[in-house]
Amino acid sequence: MRRLTHNLPFWGLLPAWLLMGFALILPILIIAAVSLATRGSHGGFSWDFNLSGYSQILFNEGWSGELEFTPQYLLIIGRTYLLAGLTTLICLVFALPVAWYISRQSPGMRALLVYLVTLPFWVSMILRVYAWMIILGKDGPLPRFLENFGLAPGTSFMFNDGATLVAMVYTCMPLMVLPIYASIEKLDLTLIEASHDLHGNRLTTFRRVILPLTAPGIISGAILVFVPSLGAVLEPVLMGGGKQMMMGSLIQLQFGGGRNWPFGAAIAMVLMGLVMLLLIFTALRAARRQAGMEATA
Amino acid sequence: MSRQHDVKRYPGFGWLTIVFFAWLYLPLLVVVVYSFNANRIAGVWTGFSLDWYAAALKNVPLMNALKTSVTVALIATAVATSVALMAALAIIRGRNVRFRRLSETVVNLPLLLPEIVLAVASLILFSLVGIQNGMLKLILAHSAFCTPFAFLPIRARLQGMNLDFEEASADLYASRWTTFRRVTLPLIFPGVFSGAMLAFLISMDDFITSNMLASGGTTTLPVYIFSLIRSGTSPELNAIGTLMILASLILATIALLVAGRGTRNT
Amino acid sequence: MDRDKAVEVRGVSKSFGSYQALKSVSFDIGANEFFTMLGPSGCGKTTLLRMLAGFESPDSGAVLLNRREVTSIPPHKRRVNTVFQSYALFPHMTLEQNVAYGLENLGWERAKIRARTGEMLERVHMSAFASRKPAQLSGGQRQRVALARALAPEPEILLLDEPLSALDLKLRQAMRDELRNLQRDTGITFVFVTHDQEEALDMSDRIAVLGAGEVQQIGTPTQIYEEPVNRFVADFVGETNFLDVEVLEAQADRAVIRSALGTFEAPATKLMQKGPATLSLRPEKINLGDQAAGVITLDAKVISQNYMGGFTHYTLEAGGVTLRASRRNASRQGDLVPSGEAITIGFLPASARVLAS
Numbered sequence: 001m002r003r004l005t006h007n008l009p010f011w012g013l014l015p016a017w018l019l020m021g022f023a024l025i026l027p028i029l030i031i032a033a034v035s036l037a038t039r040g041s042h043g044g045f046s047w048d049f050n051l052s053g054y055s056q057i058l059f060n061e062g063w064s065g066e067l068e069f070t071p072q073y074l075l076i077i078g079r080t081y082l083l084a085g086l087t088t089l090i091c092l093v094f095a096l097p098v099a100w101y102i103s104r105q106s107p108g109m110r111a112l113l114v115y116l117v118t119l120p121f122w123v124s125m126i127l128r129v130y131a132w133m134i135i136l137g138k139d140g141p142l143p144r145f146l147e148n149f150g151l152a153p154g155t156s157f158m159f160n161d162g163a164t165l166v167a168m169v170y171t172c173m174p175l176m177v178l179p180i181y182a183s184i185e186k187l188d189l190t191l192i193e194a195s196h197d198l199h200g201n202r203l204t205t206f207r208r209v210i211l212p213l214t215a216p217g218i219i220s221g222a223i224l225v226f227v228p229s230l231g232a233v234l235e236p237v238l239m240g241g242g243k244q245m246m247m248g249s250l251i252q253l254q255f256g257g258g259r260n261w262p263f264g265a266a267i268a269m270v271l272m273g274l275v276m277l278l279l280i281f282t283a284l285r286a287a288r289r290q291a292g293m294e295a296t297a
Numbered sequence: 298m299s300r301q302h303d304v305k306r307y308p309g310f311g312w313l314t315i316v317f318f319a320w321l322y323l324p325l326l327v328v329v330v331y332s333f334n335a336n337r338i339a340g341v342w343t344g345f346s347l348d349w350y351a352a353a354l355k356n357v358p359l360m361n362a363l364k365t366s367v368t369v370a371l372i373a374t375a376v377a378t379s380v381a382l383m384a385a386l387a388i389i390r391g392r393n394v395r396f397r398r399l400s401e402t403v404v405n406l407p408l409l410l411p412e413i414v415l416a417v418a419s420l421i422l423f424s425l426v427g428i429q430n431g432m433l434k435l436i437l438a439h440s441a442f443c444t445p446f447a448f449l450p451i452r453a454r455l456q457g458m459n460l461d462f463e464e465a466s467a468d469l470y471a472s473r474w475t476t477f478r479r480v481t482l483p484l485i486f487p488g489v490f491s492g493a494m495l496a497f498l499i500s501m502d503d504f505i506t507s508n509m510l511a512s513g514g515t516t517t518l519p520v521y522i523f524s525l526i527r528s529g530t531s532p533e534l535n536a537i538g539t540l541m542i543l544a545s546l547i548l549a550t551i552a553l554l555v556a557g558r559g560t561r562n563t
Numbered sequence: 564m565d566r567d568k569a570v571e572v573r574g575v576s577k578s579f580g581s582y583q584a585l586k587s588v589s590f591d592i593g594a595n596e597f598f599t600m601l602g603p604s605g606c607g608k609t610t611l612l613r614m615l616a617g618f619e620s621p622d623s624g625a626v627l628l629n630r631r632e633v634t635s636i637p638p639h640k641r642r643v644n645t646v647f648q649s650y651a652l653f654p655h656m657t658l659e660q661n662v663a664y665g666l667e668n669l670g671w672e673r674a675k676i677r678a679r680t681g682e683m684l685e686r687v688h689m690s691a692f693a694s695r696k697p698a699q700l701s702g703g704q705r706q707r708v709a710l711a712r713a714l715a716p717e718p719e720i721l722l723l724d725e726p727l728s729a730l731d732l733k734l735r736q737a738m739r740d741e742l743r744n745l746q747r748d749t750g751i752t753f754v755f756v757t758h759d760q761e762e763a764l765d766m767s768d769r770i771a772v773l774g775a776g777e778v779q780q781i782g783t784p785t786q787i788y789e790e791p792v793n794r795f796v797a798d799f800v801g802e803t804n805f806l807d808v809e810v811l812e813a814q815a816d817r818a819v820i821r822s823a824l825g826t827f828e829a830p831a832t833k834l835m836q837k838g839p840a841t842l843s844l845r846p847e848k849i850n851l852g853d854q855a856a857g858v859i860t861l862d863a864k865v866i867s868q869n870y871m872g873g874f875t876h877y878t879l880e881a882g883g884v885t886l887r888a889s890r891r892n893a894s895r896q897g898d899l900v901p902s903g904e905a906i907t908i909g910f911l912p913a914s915a916r917v918l919a920s
Contacts, residue, residue: 011383012383012384012386012387012388012391013383013384013387013388013394013400015379015380015383015384016380016381016383016384016400016403016404016444017400017403019376019380019440019441019444020403020404020406020441020444022437023419023422023437023438023440023441024403024406024407024415024418024441025403025406026422027415027418027419027421027422028410028414028418030418030421030422030425031414031417031418031421034421094313094317097307097309097310097313097314098310098313098314098317100307100310101307101310101311101313101314102314104306113314113318115549115553116318116321116322117321118549118553119545119546119549120321120322120325122498122545122546122548122549123325123541123542123545124501124502124518124519124522124541124545125502125504125519126502126504126519126522126523126526127325127328127522127538127541127542128324128325130328130522130526130534130538131324131325131327131328131538132324133526134324134327134328134331134535135323135324135327141327170320170324173321202307227409227411228411228412230411231411231412231413231414233412233413233504233505234504234505234523238523238526247413248411248413248505251413251414251417252413252416252417252505252508252509255417255420255509256509261421264417265417265421268413268414268417268418271411271413271414272410272411272414275409275410275411276409279409459649459651461647461649461651462651462653462654464616464618464638464645464647464651465645465647465651465652465653466653466664467617467618467637467638467639468616468617468618468638468639468643468644468645468665468713469639469644469664469665469668469712469713469716470639470640470665470668470669470716471639471664471668472639472668475668476639479664480653483655484653484654484655
């Protein structure tokens, strides 16, 4: 049985499995184990089964070992979700019209504009966040500009959730524009004409024709933005300051200063679990869609 | 046909797009402009100066960080691209491959997980296994999370390639290896190149993992820049940033041109 | 005689999943023959061709090329070349490099490769374009280069997978003649795959009609068209009228039948039995009006007509059945018979054919 193949199914995949197995799968299993271990007195941990890594997310341990509910980590989880969700939404709202406009240009212009959307992505992420630190910073152009008009004198734009959000939207935007553009570009334009021909106005056409047909691009864009946003570290650390933490910066803190590995591992497990749930949900949805399409075809 | 009646255009989108691009590029421009500012305080313009560039180029820790980043990125790119190329060939062209979908998911795993989780995971692993060499730690971790970025363009290219070319080659007496060398590889080269570029970029850009694994001699460029930012913004940082923006621009343009040349060929 | 067999296909079967593409197919192809595999899409003809090339291997059965079993020999070790439907010219190589590719792999000397490449490009009138890339060529030019590339290594057998299907009508006509001439000049066995019956009838020495994974009939173009062995072949090759008839008396290759058009004796497939059967009567065998000469004549009524330029197709009613007939438009206009008009039709029973139902 030989159709033309390179015949490397086995040893072709071997390096990938070895690399991913050692540098990825094994570490994740270990992190799961560490989240159940006991915190060491000077950082690190010892292999004693302990659920305190998880219980610390909700409870503070008092002097005599009694558990007292504390909302501070729940707030961080909530903020993480809120900021990631807002980032996704804002990116989506701007990416749709921009992607649409780009797709309506001549082929040469389209290539140029897509290149321009991609270009900032090649610039180091830390620099892109840093640029906003300058702009919003104490002596930055934005506060000075506003002060010239007597607006918001002395207001600090930095070190709050708003600043974090600005940087997150800025770093994530190309990830939203590109997949949406790809699906709009594939759209058969006669369908839009057909919708108008059948007395649909722009809004109806957008809602009932364009949106459903570009849904795959919108969904993949949303995932590409939402997942990294959940794990954002640089934006909350640099823009939000030390206090306005997100899950990413909280995890980093637990490992950075050698503070509490099991707790950090537990937060990491929670973050990973939430992302996995989301991905599985979208994968199932996509599978159901596919099945639906095949059934109608 | 008058513009007003074109149902495929929406009014106002053009303006929005202009604002969008301004928003996209103004922040970078601010960094560039401030890099030429003679004044130490970023917001106050006191004249044009190249002093900060001179300072940046003489900055030894910066150059060391750059060297570390480039070394790690080059090795990680080579490893990731080779691993990705072999995996893509096996997954797309291999016959009777068991666990095809599972293998693909595993290769793409780093894309599906928040990087901070991977960073923490590798930190624990390396401390448990007892790997002391900082460079080795960085290279291993970078190779792993760069692989899917190299894999996706190669896979796309391979999947888009007509099987007829490989069959035609075999029909014209080429062995499997000759076919790979003279037909498959040249035809998927733009994909391999894009993949390698992407892997290089991701490795150079990485902060989260590198910061987590950083030890004495293995400060990468983003980690060094982070420490500069932490110690207060300085115009020298703007000069470094401008040089990095320039380098990114050149790399991105090369990548685009090579990928563009490839699409024309098929 | 056996020495002259270029290809032998012996009991070849092939399934893709639950779909049976080939059901124990056997036939031979003679040396120097222009052999065509004709059939609708999905009939297995391309699968067969791919087996000759070595891209596919049979689940059971054997393939022999020049008396040598090649069933498990990979494509690059078979002295067989293919002209692909998509042409599959390597886009990153010039035409010259494309044509030289096979020769290089066979280990020819540099000088010989050069000479042969030049000769082949000359032969297909593409010398002027030698250093161009395939993307800069038209469909017809690509087709010629694909031919040159496949013929350059002097294959024992040339396989052609619907090579004309991507060309426009005029070019297709010209390429037919060119292919035929090329085959005569080189003396190489051509195995041609097509779904276009006209192409098959025009070019082939012999045609194998394939349907539903089986060989339905093998024969010369005249045999295939005039003496189809079953309904499938009669229906697929050309147009025809099928009539339900009853066989009253059957001999070796003739049968007396009773039909709506009368009782008469007509050629029949072998082993015809008494009882219900099918009569195939091609539209152009039915003569109309003043052209209605024949042993059997009938009164008919015109139901509708389709003017096709050189011909007019008529739908007629005669003896209670609907018939399609075509008439050459010998003179300018005037010939057209309006709908509803009565007309005399006639045909020779010898030009009809009785088939098993």
